[in-house]
Amino acid sequence: MSPNQRRGAGNPPALWEVAANFLANYLPDKVLKHIRLDTLTINKDSFVGRSQADQPRYAPGIPRP
Numbered sequence: 001m002s003p004n005q006r007r008g009a010g011n012p013p014a015l016w017e018v019a020a021n022f023l024a025n026y027l028p029d030k031v032l033k034h035i036r037l038d039t040l041t042i043n044k045d046s047f048v049g050r051s052q053a054d055q056p057r058y059a060p061g062i063p064r065p
Contacts, residue, residue, distance in 0.1 A: 016040040 013021075020037040027035070 015042050 020040050023035065024032065024037055
């Protein structure tokens with residue numbers, strides 16, 4: 001289902017659609033092939049745990065900007 005079908009014509013894009021658009025435009029194809037952008041959801045009060053925050057910011061094999 002496309003984002004337009006999911007939200008209905010004429011309605012402004014939802015936050016998940018904005019995030020999906022951003023990821024689709026800025027992540028390399030080799031990363032995008034592992035992500036299902038149509039399943040993104042917004043989780044209130046979610047966060048990145050300390051153990052995850054301490055990981056390198058760039059994945060191996062993906063060139064830094």
